[in-house]
Amino acid sequence: MFDVVIRNGSIIDGSGKAAFAGDLAIKDGRIAAVGKVEGEAARTIDALGKAVAPGFIDPHTHFDVQLLWDGAARPALEHGVTAVVPGNCSLSLAPLRAADRAKVVGMFQQIEEMPPEAFTQAFDWTWEDFAGYRDALAGKLQVNVAPLVGHSVIRLWVMGEAAQKRAATAQEIGRMQDLLRACLDAGAIGLSTSFVDLDEHGWPVPSRFAEYAELDALCAVLGEYGRMLQCVPEFYAMDLTIARIDQLAELSLRHDIPTTFSPLFDSAQAPESAPRAIARVEEQFARGARVWPQMQTRPIDLSFSLLRPSLFFARLPRWVRILRQPLEARLASLRDPETSQKMVADLGPDGGQLMMGHLVVRGGDAAPAALVGRTLGEIAAERGQAPARALIDLSLENGLDVAFLAASMGHAATDRIGPMLAHPLVHVGASDGGAHLASFATYGDTGYLFSEFVRASGALSLEQAVRKITADTADIWGLKDRGRLQPGAHADVVIFDPSTIARGAERPVFDMPGDGMRYTRDAVGVDTVLVNGEVAFEAGRYTETRSGVFCV
């Protein structure tokens, strides 16, 4: 008898081949049969009218901390994600000496915007080494976890304070190599490094002090295991990014390892940038190197409040001058009727309707709940004000702590991005799940892949899109027996409605430790998610199962 049989579904097996009607049987956490399945099962799931696909794999997350109290990495699981890769961008929670925790917590908070209570109240910090972190997660996971180990924490372990001051000696590099081996032996899927990130004091993270020889030596260890190097290149300058692509290619060839970098996004202001990067990647793959660029599916929203000066106002000199003042002086200027009238007048005859009318009031801060999600144009009309006046007054009424959002301002040209996502050498990823909590929702990128790039634009077929976030990802990262619906594979499965799967609207929730706020998105069109053969999410609810594992 099978444990589970999913019947009457449209099987999309992850390989990219056409969907076919059939059943899928599961026994002991693995797929036992695919096609026409005879025989009984302890549980039968009817998937008539639904797609049955391998669970989605998210290769760029920062769920390192959240997983300790939320083994589902919510809401990742409900979006169909059955495996996540935390530990990106040079930061992981192990190996980490107790004395260095505060330092790394600061770095995490800088990246993740997670409240301090997340590190002090939500779990017992019992480990120092990587195996200890793995053991701390054991029995808690609802998703599978394929963690990277961070270059910055490896450096910190070996060099202490000097990790953020200088290059390493040959002896220190040797100790880093030994430490990396121990992490890989304990289940790390690779190493992450960053050439960009800063700590909470604005100082470069430890990995940025490494010389090439250090990175080369660490990649030699990755080569012993055939494991991944992930890196954050200087994405603010494409020439530098291309130099990093070349460097990653050399490391890939020299040590026979896969490498990946993120983020890569399209820009209307520099439309040549992303195609240049992809062209360079093509050249390097042609040489035999593996350098996978990760591109996110979701567009980039722009948000700001008057608490901090934003370049959103960069074409309004008076606004820039006033908003760059210290807080008290800024408040005084905004409250001054004559000054604020001049600011409104700067917007011209429409009072800012064109520039500001489309802005949406965000929740999660001091904004009145009744205004959240509405446009400034609507609110201004209701108040009988010009949009610029409404923006100033709303901000003043709420201590300036009202955030405004301009949706889809970057990486938003579907007709350009679709073909890039479909490119065989572009890795769909870079969600940043679990990071930027107070800035924007990093969830639902898989739903958006289907709603925007399969249904709306047709840039990818349904089968291609599934392959991109399942089998391709598993192959790129070397995840054994994941990403495909085939006999013997681990039974990570998502059942969804291909005609409705999408991401929900962004909304604020206060579910972080210490009632911390984050933006999130609910899943749309995902019916059931199985992780290693057990139902982890169904009918809109998470189950109590804890079938997730460390996987490599």
Add this chain to the structure above:
Amino acid sequence: MAAEAVIVDAQVAPGHDGAAELVLRLRHPNGADEVVSVDAEVGFRLMQSCGVADVGGLAGHPWRRMINGG
């Protein structure tokens, strides 16, 4: 003064983190173009050192102004 890179275009765009950034197109003396994004702090400082109140006024200014404050 030696030939140096000059800003030929400046536009505001959302950055990876959702904050507005300044996207600067530079032209090097050999004619090559390069695009660099800077955050709000650096962008405002650049505008100040170039003595412009609008990002549109950055075109024509030397790129070096970002480094040495003009």
